[in-house]
Amino acid sequence: MTIKYLNVLLLTIITTQLYAQPVEITNSLYETYDSYKEPTLNKRRIKHQELVPLVKGYRNNPKFDVTTVGSSIEGRTLSLISIGKGETDVFLWSQMHGDEPTATQAIFDILNFFDSDDFIDEKEEILKNLRLHFLPMLNPDGAEVFQRRNTLGVDINRDALRLQSPESKTLKRVRDSLSANFGFNLHDQST
Ligand SMILES: [Zn+2]
Structure with a gap:
């Protein structure tokens, strides 16, 4: 349920900026979310290998642009999935703490939403104004063993200045290259 509320909230924030009837949209997003x-x-613990076929699918999907932006210490690929043609860039990354998977799940739900044939007018409005960039599972090595820190024992959320880890360097490089207008550092609450 947490992911559902998070995503309905996120999509509502986006659509209310752009579209006229926020209440109806919130209700219909809520009602159709499960699709x-x-x-x-669908499990509490998810691993990088489960993302691989999903990312591959978006790489072959003309609606999306997928870029390999780096890799983890143990060699797991970090990908950026982008959609939209607007001038306002929004950058969302998830799971810099390996034991916080829900936002990664939320991102793939949002991508399914954008890939679906529903809410055509609303999505057109969103994608005309925004370019959305998703970097799911920034810490795949941590996710592999369900731990907060990466393989070097570094908390990526405390590494923005020292940049000791390849994952932190990737995050900074992508952030700098996008100069996004909005950033979402997506975490998890306790179980
Ligand atoms: Zn966290």
Whole structure:
């Protein structure tokens, strides 16, 4: 339920900036949410290998642009999935803490939403104004063993200045290259 509320909230924030009837949209997003839920990421612990086929699918999907932006210490690929043609860039990344998977799940639900044939007018409005960039699971090595820190024992959320880890360097490089107008550092609450 947490992911559902998070995403309905996120999409409501986006659509209310752009579209006239926020209440109706919030209600219909809430009611239809389950149809966008990514069924393969349905467990509390998810690993990078479960994202690989999903990212590959978006790489082959003309609606999306997928860029390999780096890799973790143990060699797991970090990908950026972008959609939209607007001038306002929004950058969202998830799971810099390996034991906080829900926002990664939320991102793939949102991507399913954008890939669906529903809410055509609303999505057109969103994608005309925004370019959304998603970097799911910034810490895949931590996710592998369900730990907060990465393989070097570094908390990526405390590494923005020292940049000791390849994951932190990737985050900074992508952030700098996008100069996004909005950033979402997506975390998790306790179980
Ligand atoms: Zn966290």
